[in-house]
Amino acid sequence: MVRCAPILPGPNCLWSKLLLTKYWVPAESSDHYSAWQELDALVKQWIFSTLSDELLPRALDVKISARTAWEKVENIFLSNKGSRAAALEGEFCNLTLESCTSLDDYCQKLKDFDDRLNDVGVTVSESRLVLQLVRGFA
Incomplete structure (x- = not known):
């Protein structure tokens, strides 16, 4: 890395x-x-x-x-763009508020995943980002 x-x-x-x-x-x-x-x-x-x-x-x-x-x-x-995208997708989908130190940290990590996924050619829509944000509260 x-x-x-x-x-x-x-x-x-x-x-x-x-x-x-x-x-x-x-x-x-x-x-x-x-x-x-x-x-x-x-x-x-x-x-x-x-x-x-x-x-x-x-x-x-x-x-x-x-x-x-x-x-x-x-x-x-x-x-290794495809395998990197798949790994990032998995981490993005499994991110929860519980795994972060604060709400700010959780939101920043979601934004970081969005940026990193864009770097490997995967676009995360705003609605998907919001849905992941809400899902992570559970």
């Missing part, structure tokens, strides 16, 4: 948009190439530092660019 959840690849992920749509590599003969190499190494280090010990070996490769590293991480997560 990723230590830094906000960087998870998803359709609304700012880093994903930046790395995959605004990526430019200057020519090696360019004056900007050494500065680009430093920035690329910094971003690559940041990507690798957010991965768990289990995922790091699957993505680690010092000879690739930050963009390629990001694509490797994205593919790791997208390859």
Whole structure:
């Protein structure tokens, strides 16, 4: 699992948009190439530092660019998208107020599940969210 959840690849992920749509590599003969190499190494280090010990070996490769590293991480997560969605659905459906410390905590966890499910392509309608909220009171 990723230590830094906000960087998870998803359709609304700012880093994903930046790395995959605004990526430019200057020519090696360019004056900007050494500065680009430093920035690329910094971003690559940041990507690798957010991965768990289990995922790091699957993505680690010092000879690739930050963009390629990001694509490797994205593919790791997208390859298990279906099973991740199923697991999240189960946790979402089994969440109850009793399992939380307060009503605020319960509502926040429901919202977090909604966000996480959206990240793997599952849309939770507002009516379903309300029904789960009420069901969790039982």
